[in-house]
Amino acid sequence: MKKRLFFLCLLPTALFLLCGCQAMLTSTVKATDKAEQSGMIAPATAVSIKKSTTAVSRTMEGFTPEQEYYIGRSVAAVILTKYPSYASRQANEYLNLLGQTLAQASDMPQIFLGYRFLVLNSDEINAFATPGGHIFVTRGLLRCCPNEDAVAAILAHEIGHIQLKHGIQAIKKARVTDAVNTIATESVRVLAPGEADRFTETFGGVISDITTMIHNGYSRSFEYAADDVAQTILRRVGYDPNGLVAMLMVMEKKLNPGDEAGFAKTHPAPQDRISEVLRRAGGTYTPVKAPKARQARFLKAVGKI
Numbered sequence: 001m002k003k004r005l006f007f008l009c010l011l012p013t014a015l016f017l018l019c020g021c022q023a024m025l026t027s028t029v030k031a032t033d034k035a036e037q038s039g040m041i042a043p044a045t046a047v048s049i050k051k052s053t054t055a056v057s058r059t060m061e062g063f064t065p066e067q068e069y070y071i072g073r074s075v076a077a078v079i080l081t082k083y084p085s086y087a088s089r090q091a092n093e094y095l096n097l098l099g100q101t102l103a104q105a106s107d108m109p110q111i112f113l114g115y116r117f118l119v120l121n122s123d124e125i126n127a128f129a130t131p132g133g134h135i136f137v138t139r140g141l142l143r144c145c146p147n148e149d150a151v152a153a154i155l156a157h158e159i160g161h162i163q164l165k166h167g168i169q170a171i172k173k174a175r176v177t178d179a180v181n182t183i184a185t186e187s188v189r190v191l192a193p194g195e196a197d198r199f200t201e202t203f204g205g206v207i208s209d210i211t212t213m214i215h216n217g218y219s220r221s222f223e224y225a226a227d228d229v230a231q232t233i234l235r236r237v238g239y240d241p242n243g244l245v246a247m248l249m250v251m252e253k254k255l256n257p258g259d260e261a262g263f264a265k266t267h268p269a270p271q272d273r274i275s276e277v278l279r280r281a282g283g284t285y286t287p288v289k290a291p292k293a294r295q296a297r298f299l300k301a302v303g304k305i
């Protein structure tokens, strides 16, 4: 009996790892009902299992856009303590012009307070995206871009991480109960400044989980999924999806073999990403032919970055 109970207590976690939140909730409730009907577990235990399963499921899907924004804003603040922003109005306006256009073509065009794009003053080759829609690209990474289509590919990849909620999925399961309790008491749609501070204090652990994940890198499957989203967005806007491959080719030459910082640490090797992008798209690389006006705009904004 004890063994069965132990198994059933593990059931929500096991199912969570195997399937999506809603699917997990349905499967676990069904399995618990069956176990209760057959007399394997007491009714009170069944209620408890269902309660904890709903809690897990609600946390992963239950952040409101506002809560994601405030979590993301705190993650962005941590990133900005490590990397200063690049004070070029021209470069930042350019990045925002491209970024806003790409975001509107994504499957998640509207988020609370919108997307924001910023150039970081660092030679490191890297980019970051927070769940709140803040996207950062270093000067080092922009130097890997031979054309605007390549810059668009980087931004579309980062929008992909946000759209697929990769940052939110980095939150450790151990934070689940705390987060659920906080969410349950936060009924306001828009948080006032004081409430926002209290919110970020409560979510300190959550913020640190996401920041750690951003710095250490997502899984390879997340990276390839973000590349897939990027290709879709680029096509919708009218950019050449080969821009992503063009950027990765330059990056491959610039990254040193034993490099353990920046993009080398947070992303699969450029060659692996190139192969995967081409394999999934079922095509071969053809160099990007950027229209003259587009290339002139690119060179003027970030050509000497």
Ligand SMILES: [Zn+2]
Residues within 6 Å of the ligand: 157, 161, 223, 226, 267
């Ligand atoms: Zn990525």
